[in-house]
Amino acid sequence: MKYESQKIAFAYFLTAMLLFIVQVSGGLLAGWIYISPNTLSELLPFNIVRMLHTNALIVWLLVGFFGAAYFIVPEEAGREIHSTKIAYYQLAILVLGTLGAVVTYVFDLFQGNILLGKDGREFLEQPLWVKMGIVVAALMFLYNISMTVLAGKKTAITTVLLIGLWGIAIFFLFAFYNPHNLSLDKMYWWYVVHLWVEGVWELVMASILAYLMLKLTGVDREIVEKWLYVIVGTALFSGILGTGHHYYWIGTPGYWQWIGSVFSTLEIIPFFLMMVFSFVMVWKGRRDHPNKAALLWSLGCTVLAFFGAGVWGFLHTLHGVNYYTHGTQITAAHGHLAFFGAYVSLNLAIFTYAFPMLKNRDPYNQVLNMASFWLMAGGMAFMTFVLTFAGTIQTHLQRVLGQYYMEVQDQLALFYYMRFGAGVAVVIGALLFVFATLVPRREIISAGRTTALNPAE
Amino acid sequence: MRDDLEIRPAEGERDILSELPGELMMWVLIASELLVFGAALIVCLAVRAIDPVKYAADQAMLDQTAGAINTLVLVTSGFCAAVAVRSREREERRKARLWLGAAGALGIVFLIVKGFEYASKASLGIGIETSQFFTFYYLITGFHALHVVAGIVVLALVAWADSVRNMEAAVAFWHMVDLVWVLLFPIIYVLR
Numbered sequence: 001m002k003y004e005s006q007k008i009a010f011a012y013f014l015t016a017m018l019l020f021i022v023q024v025s026g027g028l029l030a031g032w033i034y035i036s037p038n039t040l041s042e043l044l045p046f047n048i049v050r051m052l053h054t055n056a057l058i059v060w061l062l063v064g065f066f067g068a069a070y071f072i073v074p075e076e077a078g079r080e081i082h083s084t085k086i087a088y089y090q091l092a093i094l095v096l097g098t099l100g101a102v103v104t105y106v107f108d109l110f111q112g113n114i115l116l117g118k119d120g121r122e123f124l125e126q127p128l129w130v131k132m133g134i135v136v137a138a139l140m141f142l143y144n145i146s147m148t149v150l151a152g153k154k155t156a157i158t159t160v161l162l163i164g165l166w167g168i169a170i171f172f173l174f175a176f177y178n179p180h181n182l183s184l185d186k187m188y189w190w191y192v193v194h195l196w197v198e199g200v201w202e203l204v205m206a207s208i209l210a211y212l213m214l215k216l217t218g219v220d221r222e223i224v225e226k227w228l229y230v231i232v233g234t235a236l237f238s239g240i241l242g243t244g245h246h247y248y249w250i251g252t253p254g255y256w257q258w259i260g261s262v263f264s265t266l267e268i269i270p271f272f273l274m275m276v277f278s279f280v281m282v283w284k285g286r287r288d289h290p291n292k293a294a295l296l297w298s299l300g301c302t303v304l305a306f307f308g309a310g311v312w313g314f315l316h317t318l319h320g321v322n323y324y325t326h327g328t329q330i331t332a333a334h335g336h337l338a339f340f341g342a343y344v345s346l347n348l349a350i351f352t353y354a355f356p357m358l359k360n361r362d363p364y365n366q367v368l369n370m371a372s373f374w375l376m377a378g379g380m381a382f383m384t385f386v387l388t389f390a391g392t393i394q395t396h397l398q399r400v401l402g403q404y405y406m407e408v409q410d411q412l413a414l415f416y417y418m419r420f421g422a423g424v425a426v427v428i429g430a431l432l433f434v435f436a437t438l439v440p441r442r443e444i445i446s447a448g449r450t451t452a453l454n455p456a457e
Numbered sequence: 458m459r460d461d462l463e464i465r466p467a468e469g470e471r472d473i474l475s476e477l478p479g480e481l482m483m484w485v486l487i488a489s490e491l492l493v494f495g496a497a498l499i500v501c502l503a504v505r506a507i508d509p510v511k512y513a514a515d516q517a518m519l520d521q522t523a524g525a526i527n528t529l530v531l532v533t534s535g536f537c538a539a540v541a542v543r544s545r546e547r548e549e550r551r552k553a554r555l556w557l558g559a560a561g562a563l564g565i566v567f568l569i570v571k572g573f574e575y576a577s578k579a580s581l582g583i584g585i586e587t588s589q590f591f592t593f594y595y596l597i598t599g600f601h602a603l604h605v606v607a608g609i610v611v612l613a614l615v616a617w618a619d620s621v622r623n624m625e626a627a628v629a630f631w632h633m634v635d636l637v638w639v640l641l642f643p644i645i646y647v648l649r
Contacts (some may be wrong), residue, residue, distance in 0.1 A: 230485050233486065234489060237486065238489070253586065255586075255596055258497070258500065262496045
């Protein structure tokens with residue numbers, strides 16, 4: 001670590017990891033409610049648990065992105081962050097907003113109040129004042145990062161990162177626009193939801209990945225940048241009109257079915273390219289970086305993102321298929337592996353890379369960290385498979401044969417048990433990850449070894 | 458600090474991508490566009506295979522003459538653009554600009570003819586929701602027409618910022634627009 005202000009990332013990453021644990025615990029609880037539906041039904045109903053699970057996910061990923069930007073930008077721009085103070089105030093606002101949202105959700109405070117009560121739109125349930133806080137925090141962040149980049153060296157990585165982060169803020173503004181017409185409501189809602197995760201977040205992902213590849217493999221910057229541009233180009237080309245795959249059944253004109261099907265099919269390309277990119281860089285690379293765990297997370301990220309976002313996304317993106325699978329467990333399967341592969345793994349990769357430097361130690365507890373990767377990745381893959389089977393059966397019984405929803409749910413019980421088991425593995429993996437990154441242990445992986453089973457003392 | 462090592466690729470390691478004329482990103486765009494138009498045309502043919510009678514009846518309502526004229530217009534425009542790049546490479550910048558102007562002007566002619574076609578369809582009450590065939594007709598030709606508009610703007614831009622590299626990239630895009638029409642015209646207008 002060259003710059004003092006990179007330390008800001010430490011506070012962000014810690015916050016993110018804490019919320020990560022909250023998120024997966026919420027997921028585990030929700031998974032249990034699928035098995036035993038009356039659990040906490042009065043105290044903490046399923047819809048609230050689900051909100052905590054999804055909201056915590058988004059918030060911790062964003063906090064992780066912010067932290068990653070604070071870590072990466074000084075090194076890329078070749079100067080300290082414009083203002084450390086603003087960065088910490090920004091985090092304080094985000095934490096306050098998060099706590100406010102959680103308290104509002106759990107105790108259902110101020111119901112119906114336009115400013116203080118929770119909002120009804122899925123994933124955008126945050127009370128209005130929290131949304132405003134998010135915008136203020138985002139503006140502080142963008143000001144801080146943009147000033148740093150403008151005053152320093154501009155690299156492709158920082159440019160793409162900045163475009164992505166600005167895009168996140170701009171598209172979030174549609175969260176404030178909620179027309180009465182339900183079709184229009186959904187249309188703009190997807191501007192936030194889709195254009196985030198299948199648009200600008202991909203830019204953030206590609207740039208952080210490019211940074212990691214640059215550092216971990218030592219491949220020439222020029223080559224990394226060329227890949228980055230191609231990935232970003234294909235991501236935007238496919239992702240923007242790919243929004244159409246959400247416009248099949250919300251009351252928009254029928255031609256969206258074709259625009260959505262064709263463009264969203266191409267969304268697999270940037271994810272495929274990111275996977276090829278990371279592996280080609282490792283093959284070409286001539287650097288034996290000691291942080292093997294960070295490399296494992298980076299490679300795992302691109303592979304799981306390709307399968308979760310790319311393959312599992314394509315699985316139900318064509319409107320002829322989606323007509324039957326829409327909103328079944330197929331969607332849940334895709335959602336879990338896509339988020340875990342693309343954005344969770346990416347965050348954990350940059351945490352794993354940065355923590356040894358932030359704490360000024362050699363890479364440590366790598367074996368444990370790598371074990372946590374396999375536990376989480378394995379658990380998530382298993383969960384994806386069982387939910388896919390559940391979704392296939394659900395689609396057939398419910399949508400093809402026309403059985404009742406709850407009747408079908410009974411048929412899926414076995415899969416929900418297995419999903420819970422997979423969830424337990426993921427939560428244990430997450431706890432292991434936090435332990436591995438926070439608790440020091442001197443340990444260096446001997447150079448040249450590809451597997452980490454035998455750490456040299 | 459270990460992280461500061463920058464290791465260059467071995468000597469003589471060639472980068473195939475850098476041998477492309479013009480801009481790499483333009484080729485990425487062109488490949489992506491061809492994928493989209495290709496997919497749309499294939500689906501269109503699938504729609505035809507499912508209900509050939511209805512498809513043929515709708516297709517018969519298209520103005521093949523206008524389509525044929527536009528094919529000539531666009532191919533000629535592509536020729537002008539190609540000559541422009543030749544001229545620019547010989548440092549005849551004024552001549553290059555004139556050829557680009559001709560290419561752009563023919564692009565506008567294309568749009569006018571297309572406009573008449575759309576207007577006559579609209580006067581018959583035919584729209585994008587009329588039938589599967591017309592959904593594809595409007596989607597594919599509409600997207601294509603938007604690319605013609607974009608292409609004219611890009612040609613104008615490189616007539617102004619007229620480096621060889623810029624011009625190559627813009628003309629490559631224009632040829633793509635051309636090529637898409639040449640694929641689209643037989644499939645949508647002619648094929649019985």
